Amino acid sequence: FGSIATKIQRNPEFATINSDDIRYFRDLLGEKNVIQDEDALLAANMDWMRKYQGSSKLLLLPRSTEEVSQVLKYCNSRCLAVVPQGGNTGLVGGSVPVFDEVIVNLGSMNKVISFDEVSGILVSEAGCILESLVNFLDNNGFIMPLDLGSKGSCQIGGNVSTNAGGLRLIRYGSLHANVLGLEAVLANGDVLNMLGTLRKDNTGYDLKHLFIGSEGSLGIVTKVSILTPPKLSSVNVAFLACTDYLSCQKLLLEVRRKLGEVLSAFEFLDEQAMDLALNHLEGVRNPLPPALHKFYVLIETTGSDERSDREKLEAFLAHSMEEGLISDGVVAQDIQQASSVWNIREGIAEALMKAGAVYKYDLSIPVEKIYDIVEELRNKLGHLTRVVGFGHLGDGNLHLNISCPQYDDAVLAQIEPFVYEWTSKHGGSISAEHGLGLMKADKIFYSKSPAAVQLMASVKNLLDPNHILNPYKVLPHSLSSP
Ligand code: FAD
Structure with a gap:
């Protein structure tokens, strides 16, 4: 393993699990939701990349906010450290324990609570898998404002807690823009109900934003209210080759000018990424004829008028070809072709793992x-x-x-x-x-000022004074001990 956990000392303030704790959790959650089975624990202790591995002896599966609240209240009183876990697809070692922290996985809290077809506002429990929300919305003529390669496993609570970006951010913005409200349980078990469904609400500090992207270090997100856009009828996908990076850059500028109102994705990969995808992913092929292409760009447009959207895209591509910005390209003719092009881009993370x-x-x-x-x-x-x-x-x-x-x-x-x-x-x-996560907790100063990091540590101290929530992660180790 490439784990950096060996460089960190277990915080001696944290208690270790004993038989009284197990009894308490079994009484609270029921026997089958208190997991001590070695195989199940092995999976929950290991991250998606198989790079970080903890040694937790306990995985808890609460089914309601009330249960999450009781679990945290108890852990806080015993000073038992906790890792909130969603789909465990995180890529920075944040979702698995470093040592023997109790894993609290929200997978059993997976119900849609409400959906308002007029406003497009979806309220769900945090353990809903992103793809199941995508399917639910699709049946109602809407889409999720975010899309990730990990959608088959990641949970909306995990997405919110990481402020996941993904493939549609260019069109719909980040989760700070789309999450209208949430419910979170604090380390001491207090339930913070901020599950608003209003587009506009300027009454004081907007505390939900603290939980968007705080990676489980300030509370466990249990419910989410999110603004979803209507599904539009015309989606076009083009896969293009560029000879150099400058052309990719110019293409981006042009696409914003010419297709800005329908643009829904602009992704790129270099020839090394393409090579990996072709060599390590089953059923993936380059839709362009063999040639030495240095870069590939995937453009997706989403609009409401099939004919004019298509014509616009094709005119844009012809012009870009004339200008020498692209050296070759194809436009997907149907959904299968579009998804096989997307498979190349979305499969790179998996191809890298296999390599x-x-x-x-x-x-x-x-x-x-x-x-x-x-x-x-x-x-x-x-x-x-x-x-x-x-x-x-x-x-x-x-x-x-x-x-x-x-x-x-x-x-x-x-x-x-x-x-x-x-x-x-x-x-x-x-x-x-x-x-x-764990990977970059100590690197925060490369992107944030000492004053900002100090203020973050103060917020952490206020909300989680015993630092039981996701210890050793997000903030530098020097600031993350109680
Ligand atoms: P986990 O991995 O389980 O947890 C991630 C973090 O959130 C941890 O710190 C955990 O403690 C915390 N957490 C989880 N659930 C909760 C909760 N309910 N309350 C509080 N804290 C919680 N990320 C992107 O942003 N964009 C991408 O395009 C993208 N593509 C990916 C493609 C692949 C193939 C893979 C494997 C990952 C990709 N990721 C991407 C990373 C990852 O999928 C996201 O970070 C995702 O949002 C994590 O969700 P999760 O449910 O798996 O959370």
């Missing part, structure tokens, strides 16, 4: 500089590793991945702190959308 060990960085960088870091790192690391760049170019978000046969401290020493320093120097963020 061996991977160091993942999720950076916000001014668009014009995004690919410089990929090339600099490639030169620095030489041929022993494969440096791969892809991501949400329309949002200025690069997924920089370094793939190598196995985790190796010598390779890591070449990557870090270089990547963080480079990003900070160019005015970027070391976490565009995955969060800080």
Whole structure:
């Protein structure tokens, strides 16, 4: 494992689970929701990348806000540390224990509470899997304002807690814009009901935003109210090749000007990412004829007029071809073709996993500089590793991945702190959308000022004075002990 947990000491203030605790949880939740089975615990202790592994002896599956409240109240009184867990698809080691923290998984809280077809406001429990909400809304003629490659497993509570970005942010904005309200349980068991369904409410501090993106460090999100857009009838997907990064950048500028009102995704991948997808994913093929393409761009438009949307896209593509911005391209002719193009982009994370060990960085960088870091790192690391760049170019978000046969401290020493320093120097963020988790808790200063981090620590102290919630994560270790 490439875990950094070995460098952290278990906080001795935390209690360890005893038989009285187990008895209490069984009485509260029922025997089958108190999991001590080794196989189930192995899965819950291990993150999606198989990079971070904890050693928790207890997984709890509460079924209601009241149960979450009782669990936290008890854990707080006993000083038992807790990891809130959703679909466990997080990529920064935030969703698994570092040591023996109690895992509280919201998977059993998976009901849609209400849906208002006039306003498009969906209220659900936090454990709903994103894809099941997508399907529910589809039946009602609406869509979720976010879409991620992990939608089959991740939960809306996890999405909110990580402020997940994903493939539609360019169109609908971040979850800070779309989450209208939420319910959260604080470390002491208090239930904070902020489950509003209003678009506008300027009465005091908007506390829900503290829980959007705080990665389970301030409370457990139990319900979410979210604004969903209507499903539009015309979706077009184009898959394009560009000869250099500058063309991708110019294409983005042009697409905003010419297709801005219908643009719903602008994703890019380099030839190394394409290679990985072709070599490691079943049934994936490059829809473009073989040629040496350095970059690929996926453009999706979503609008309401099939004929004019299509004509506009095709005119845009013809013009871009004439201008030399794209060297080749296809427009999907049906849903199957569109989804096979999306499979390439969405499958890269899985392809990287299959290729061996991977160091993942999720950076916000001014668009014009995004690919410089990929090339600099490639030169620095030489041929022993494969440096791969892809991501949400329309949002200025690069997924920089370094793939190598196995985790190796010598390779890591070449990557870090270089990547963080480079990003900070160019005015970027070391976490565009995955969060800080365990991986980057100590790196926060590359993106936030000492005063801001100190204020975050004060908020943490106020809401979770014993620091039982997701310890060792998000904030630097020096600030995360009670
Ligand atoms: P988990 O992984 O279980 O938890 C993530 C964090 O949230 C942890 O810190 C955990 O403690 C906390 N948490 C979970 N549930 C709760 C809750 N109810 N209350 C409080 N805290 C909670 N992310 C993106 O932003 N954009 C992408 O495009 C994207 N694509 C991905 C593609 C793949 C193939 C994979 C594997 C991951 C991808 N991710 C992406 C990362 C990940 O899917 C997101 O971070 C997702 O939002 C995590 O949701 P989850 O339910 O799996 O949460």
